[in-house]
Each structure stands twice: as C-alpha cells, then as structure tokens.
Amino acid sequence: MQSQIKTYCIIGDPVQHSLSPAIQNAAFKSLGLNCTYIAFRVPKGELQESVSSLRSINISGFNVTSPHKIEIIKHVDVLDSTAQKAKAINTIMNVEGVLRGYNTDVYGFIEPLHKRSVSFNGMTILLIGAGGASRAVIAALSEQNGITKILIANRSQKKAEELARIGSSIGLECNVIDLYNIQKVAAKSHLIINATPLGTSNEDSMIDHEHIKKDTIVYDIVYKPVTTNLLENAKYAGAQIVYGYEMLLEQGAKAFEIWTGISAPTDAMKRALFGSFGEPA
Template identity: 40%
Template sequence: MKKLYGVIGDPVAHSMSPIMHNDLFQLYSVDATYVAFHVKPENLQDAVKGFRAINLAGLSVTVPHKQMIMPLLDEIDPLAEAIGAVNTVVNDHGRLIGYNTDGSGYLEGLKKEVPSFMDKNMLLIGAGGAARAIYYTLAQAGVKKVDIANRTVEKAEYLVNNCPFPKNSEVLSFKEAEEQLAKYDVIVQTTSIGMHPDIEASPLSVEKLKSTSLVSDIIYSPLETKILREAKQKGARIQNGIPMFTYQGALQFEKWTGIFPDMDRMQSVCLKQLGGKSC
C-alpha cells in the first residue's frame, strides 16, 4: 500500500518540499507520495487526529505549527524538546514522534564550506525560531564560540540563558556586532531581513568584515541577499539557504525511509524550482 507523507503550514502553497521529496521517492523506488496540507492554526488538533486516522507515515512541519504541534505528539526527541519546536514527525507503528532537523541540517550544510567550524568564532544574527534551532544545535555539538546579535538584546539574552547545553556566548546589539565583525570567522544570518520582496534590506553593515570569513544566510529567496552580495564584494565566501533547506529535508527523508539521499540531486531540484544557481 502506498505510504502518504506531507507538509503542514499556513501558508504552504509555496513549499518546495513536495517537489523535493516526491523526486526522491521516485529516485529510490519508494512507494509513497508527499503532499502539501494547508492547515490553519485553529484546525491543527483536528488535522493531527485525521493524520492518525489515515495512518500518515510522516510529516514536515512549517510555520506557524512548529511549537503548537508538540503537545499533540506522543514523543519528542530531546533536542527538539530543548529547541521548543518540531519540524519533522515520524509515525513509528502508530506513535507520532517529533524531531527538529533544522539546526542539524544547517550544520551539515556548514560542514561543506567550513569543515573545521567547531574551532571557529561564530556570530549568529537574530534570535527567532531559526536562530534558536541553529544555536542550540551548535551548542550541543560543542562549537567553541557562538555570539548572538539581535535588534532586541533581551531576546538574545533569553536565548543564551535558556540554552540547556554548555555554551560560550556574548550578546551584542547590531551596532556592536558591526564594530566587532572582524573577529568572526563565520557569520550566520537567521532573520527574515532581505527576504523577497524586501530584497534591499540588510540586518547590518559588513564594512568591517574580514575577507577570510564565511557569511551564511538561511534565506533562499532571493538566492543572493543584500548581505551576501556585500560580503562577496568584500572578498568573503558566501552561502545561501539552499544547503540548510536541502539537508534538513534529507535528514527528514532518512528518518522516514532509512535512506540518506543524493544531496546534489536535491539541491539541483530546488534550484531548478527557484530558477537560479547556487552561490
């Protein structure tokens, strides 16, 4: 019997996950299909009941459901519990288990650009949900130094103070981060600033960026945000959000099927959908 997988969100029509996962099911001859479910927050509880009733095999979870779905599941992975968000659900013989592959997906993509990132000085820009997933995963992995810059310093302080893993972090304002930018080897932009359609916005100036740094932006629309363009002009290496998106999806696919998929193919499928090239 064909297995059913899906993604829930509000909105969800823009999601590239159905194209990406259905291509993988075909590639690996997995008898399954993956569809998008538009679920409004007030209907989430009924939707999860429905998924149980039809024995849905697995689920991707996007905004605004990543926190709200947690009490509706049977079990939460410890990292997802710490992050306070679930983006992946596995149906294990009727038990719905929640995971978070966002931070792990980011780390896998980062390894390709900076194999020795564990010993680097890192700066995280932003303190929202994506920043939390990445920061907690970096801390759990034991990265040497991860500072956080945010418009609201108190929000960044809350993130650091509530991280259950050992960490070495300072909290900075955007202005302080701009002044100290030269001391960072890896800068990770996690906010929505610069996302389409507001593509001429940037969270901070990279005037003091050193040319040996990597600037990574988790946004993939546009493929090259303003902060990435300016970093490239300074001679720095850049990375857009495609690696994080595809790796988090690959980790989902592995949890569902036991197969770690072809990453080059996944990135190619996503880039074709976006109509661009990787940077």
C-alpha cells in the same frame, strides 16, 4: 500489486513558497517509492486541530515550518534527542499512531560547515534571529568544539534572552546584543548567521559589506532567493559564504532517511531545485 500509497506533508504559514514538496517528491520518484508529499497551510491557532486531522488520516510523516516549530512540541508523543536539545521540531514520523518528533535542521545547518572543514576554535559567532530555526542552530553549535561565544540579536529581546538561556543550558556562552549594534558586532565576528526571514522579499540586509571581514564566514539560511542581499554583501567583502539551499537539501535528505530508512537520492533532490543548470558556483 502496488503497495498502499504513503502520504507526507509540510504544515506552516506561509507555506506556498516551500520547496520541500518539489524536493521530497523528486526523491520518492527517483527511487520508485509509492509516496506523495503535499503542503498544507496551517495558520497560528489552528495547530492542535490540524495535528488531530493528520493523525486521523494516518499521515506517514510531516515537516513543520514557521510559525509552529516550537508550539508543535506539545502535540507529539515522543521527542528524539535532536528535538529535545533544540526544544523545536521540524520533522515528525508516525510510528503506528505514535508521533515521533525530530529536528533535522540541526544536522541540516551544520553539515555544510562540516563539508567545508570549518574549525570553530576561538570563534565569536553572531546569530541573527531567535525563532524555531535559531534553536536548531544553537543545538548544532553546542556540539562543536572551541566556540568562544555566541552573540544573539533579535527584534524581540525577550525571545533572544530565552534562546540565550537555552544555549547556556547546553554549554554555550551566549549573550544578547541590541539590534542597533549589529554592524559593529558583525565586524568582529568570525561567523555570521541570518536565521530570520529577512532577505526573502529581497529586502536589504542589516549588515553592509563594510562591516564584513574577508576571513568571516557568512551563512544565510534563507534559501529563496538563492543569493540574498546579505550574501551579496559578503561576496563583495570577499568573505566565504554558505547558502540556505545547502541547509534545505541536507535537512530534507535527513527527513527522507528518517521516514524511509533509505539513503536519500541527493542528486535527484538537487535537480528538483536547480534543474539541469546545477548549483550556483
């Protein structure tokens, strides 16, 4: 007899662009698990009733994306250490009616840098954005040794200041900079991270190639398109680049492992993204 189907989902708005259903369903299929993963659009202001509905259908687990990663904290029962540190959640597991919140973006963000054996010693880091994903970035960076300082640039100054306070509370030296100075700061940074959606609609980046040094690492967490304008500029400048899809795969693999307790079939997840063509060189 087949086991009862387990249902997982992602909630956010917009959510139709999400690649998580493709990745997670490929993982379930490749291991023959009787599980399914779907996307639900949940607009701002409808989070509470949506979480109640997910509780009442006894959802097995879910991912949370923009704009709910911070607000969702109020609606779960327990926070694991990653979510506590980031003060944001992207993954929830339902353990016999208790919703447990995790932040797999923390691991997902840092793993591609660890795979490249990046040393953070003496680094000045420019972080663009101060939303839910930026909180995971800050939490991940707080666990790396030797960072000199993090400069945060965001449209809303108030949110940048709030993020800088979170960073300082977990041992990082954080300063807020004006968006108008971003190019000047970029030119002096060792690691540049875009954690805004800018680039998703092929918009030009705020940083051109002339303000990126050859020995800088440029990390765009936007994953669609694969090569954003920022990454194109970084390539042109001869800098090292990190793609957003790498974080997407790592955070998804970690969520899969939390939900199932099984090692994630990362090759199947990658194939769901890139088909038989493989990842970009």
